[in-house]
Amino acid sequence: MITVQNISKSFGKNGQQKALTDIHISVNKGELFGLIGPDGAGKTTLFRILTTLILADQGSAEVAGLDVVKDYKMLRKKLGYMPGRFSLYQDLSVAENLAFYASIFNTTIEANYHLIQDIYVQLEPFKDRRAGALSGGMKQKLALCCALIHKPEVLFLDEPTTGVDVVSRKEFWEMLGRLKMEGITIFVSTPYMDEASLCDRIALIQNGHILSENTPAELVSAFKSDLFGVKADKMNDARKSLLDLENVDDVYAFGEFLHVKSNKGTVHQKEIFDHLKSSGFEDIEVLKIDATIEDCFMDLMHS
Amino acid sequence: MTTFIFILKKEFRQIFRDPAILRLIFIMPMLQLIVLPFAADYEIKNIKIGIIDHDHSDYSRTLVSKIENSAYFRLTGYTHTFKEGLQWIEDEKADLVIEIPHRFEATLIRESKADVLLAINAVNGTKGNLGAAYTLGIIQQFNQNIRVEWFQMPEFNPEPMIDVTYTSLYNPHRNYQLFMVPGILAVLLTMVGGFLSALNIVKEKEIGTIEQLNVSPIKKYQFIMGKIVPFWLLGFVILTVGLVISFIVHGIVPGSNIYVLYVFSALYLFAILGFGLLLSNFTNTQQQAMMVAFFFMLIFILLSGLYTPIESMPPWAQVVAAFNPVSYMVEVMRMVLLKGATIKDIWPHIRIIFVFGVVLNFFAIYSYNKTN
Secondary structure: OEEEEEEEEEEOHHHOEEEEEEEEEEEOOOOEEEEEOOOOOOHHHHHHHHOOOOOOOEEEEEEOOEEOOOOHHHHHHHEEEEOOOOOOOOOOEHHHHHHHHHHHOOOOOOOOHHHHHHHHHHHHHHOOOEHHHOOHHHHHHHHHHHHHOOOOOEEEEEOOOOOOOHHHHHHHHHHHHHHHHOOOEEEEEEOOHHHHHHOOEEEEEEOOEEEEEEOHHHHHHOOOOEEEEEEOOOHHHHHHHHHOOOOEEEEEEEOOEEEEEEOOOOOOHHHHHHHHHHOOOOOOEEEEOOOOHHHHHHHHHHO | OHHHHHHHHHHHHHHHHOHHHHHHHHHHHHHHHHHHHHHOOOOOOOEEEEEEEOOOOHHHHHHHHHHHHOOOEEEEEEEOOHHHHHHHHHOOOOOEEEEEOOOHHHHHHHHOOOOOEEEEOOOOHHHHHHHHHHHHHHHHHHHHHHHHHHOOOOOOOOOOOOOOOOOOOOOOOOOHHHHHHHHHHHHHHHHHHHHHHHHHHHHHHHHOHHHHHHOOOOOHHHHHHHHHHHHHHHHHHHHHHHHHHHHHHHOOOOOHHHHHHHHHHHHHHHHHHHHHHHHHHOOOOHHHHHHHHHHHHHHHHHOOOOOOOHHHOOHHHHHHHHOOHHHHHHHHHHHHHHHOOOOOOOHHHHHHHHHHHHHHHHHHHHHHHHHO
């Protein structure tokens, strides 16, 4: 459904600022595909290329079987785009915004109401309120409705959950799940690694390079090292101390734990515990854990 | 076409929902047309005058009372030394000091001539010039009266004289307001047509809605027309409101060929909307657009002949004025409202403003394609 080949894009004079380098991605029809990466990785740039807003310097891309450069006019009818920044008319009401976006695609709210029904029922009580006066979560829902109202084949969502509370985020992902059932291909970007597991397949992006493209499960299973979660009284000193331990590849903070990465079978739980004990740390806790997407990301980033 | 109607609907909805725009459309012309022509007036009144009378004679008192009674002057006070008079000018207590020398009357009678000294603060050149002119006028009249008193005038003037009779055409009372009102109307049209439209487009860029429109099948010309048409119509509303106000307040009766004004305004708005579009292509925030608009507005107004005649500007400024669309609108407004000009009379203006419209809009659309 989406094929990206050799896409590169630079900004600035003489193109010193490399935003994307040699990107390859392919997204299948009906897939919920996640583009995961930190801020500034190039996610939005890739979105803008695929939604025909800017031109790539190199390479080609097809969306819904249409070239993003040559067939951009046709393509615009088939894609829905929800930018990262809320960009609807703040001075128009909820209903007016929706009606306007429906009308410029030559359709009506009624025609595709079934697509947005689940989301719109929550907005309905506020339908005469101006969009600018909605809460953050409601704005996201309205933006999603507006991007969906013309029944796009492919939906591009650029960081839809950034700055949204945990409950709304969860709700939002449930909505995406339902949209997938309708057969809409969804291409979503997010800086939150924990959302990756909700996608069918993901691509990890960093500094304009795709690090990996896989299903979340396979990505995690491709993590070949042992991983330990460690807790002690002085976390920062413990991190430095653990780096001295033989066969330890990497130690990094992860929530309330330190994650200790080592080659498979070279380091044991007890060894870490004893090392910390003998170095004078207290309240030590060492657990053998499974890698998360974020661990994979860290791993790929360093290799 | 239906898409275009939806776009228009949306634009009008937004315009009429914005209280700032509504105020701008109805209150701005009212205030500008009611207040400005009365206030921004070249007739200078309340010139502060200080009097130094060393003579204290009949004649000097007559002269002083004539000056005092004139509507143009306001007396600061009397003093005995020229030094203090100068100090008044220094302290801005007086704009003008008149010194009548000792033995003014006696010298005048004996030698048939006498001196009077005028010291004028010329920081504000116009005020200085006019103050001097008014004073000289009064002194001359005083002079005339003395001559009548002294001589029995012969029945026929022995010197041949040309008697000048004049009539002021188009503005019989040489009323400054009649001159200003049409000009202010032209500026109002420019504000609405050129700058409101530019701000409106830039606003779409600023809040990001233009991206949403760009990924939709809306065509560029539909978007641009959607911005131009509402402000084009608003221009006519402002013009009509302005004409009604100038009729009620200033008694300017638009003649039967008022349609000439509407025809020209239609072309003018087209040109100035192109300018607004051009402006919006090179700015990204409303703040930037505002600052650039302000810069152009100042030049447009000062070099439009609104206040000072273009003919009296230096040649280079006249060249700039020739490239200033506002100057043509100001001129046509005055021609139609004061002289009742016909289409034939303003034909050269129509041709020029049409060229402006084509060129500005061409560049606007060209740069729009390039920057987006």
